[in-house]
Amino acid sequence: MKKESVVLGTVAAVCVILLVTALVMRRGGGAGSAPAPAGVVDGTPDAAAGAPGPEGAVPAGAATPTGAPAEAAATPSPTPEAPSFTSEQNRRDVTLFFEQVDDESLAPEKRKIFLTSSPLDQAKQIVVELINGPHSQALLPTMPPETRLLGLYLDRHGTAYVDLSEELVTQHSGGSSEELATIFSLVDSLTYNLPEIKRVHFLIAGEERDTLNSHLDLRRDYRQDLSIVEMDRRSDR
16 A cells, blocks of 8 residues: 555656646747747748738739729820811911902902912912902902813923913903903912912913903013002002
């Protein structure tokens, strides 16, 4: 009986020593280190664990939140619109010459035409405006309204060949003063507004004619002559 008591006492002592040793070792290991935070491996943030990277960066494979604003750098800058020209900005003033109601001389009237890059195109517009007639009631048309411009050509010496339809002759009222008004209305209107044109030669339906209507010679070139133009007179009075 005494022997059994000694054995049990020895076993109990050994168990107590083992328990104490285990408690001491547990406390020593916890005092030296703290548990690593979630998402950190060896002190380095783990991207797979969802740890935040540099400011504004999105981890690879992460979905962009719905409705989130796009990065400013990813938004293309709006392309500046090309300047547009209004009809007024793309037009120029020209001076046309028509016969006066109460005088055989010519008087100026302002008109606008399209400012094209070609003087030849501008010359065609001037001739068409002359055929359309004046806007002022103080002025008279110098060409029959049935007249049509068939062509206009400019050579290297500054001579403009103006090809007009037969109506310029067949519908013309006749008379030397009326023919003079017709010729110089067109010649002065072209040479006054377009310095590229020095002279004007008339063609009727593609051919030369001896006269316009039995008076003025159409076989010659005509230069600018403002002696029959009353420049100071206002055409709207």
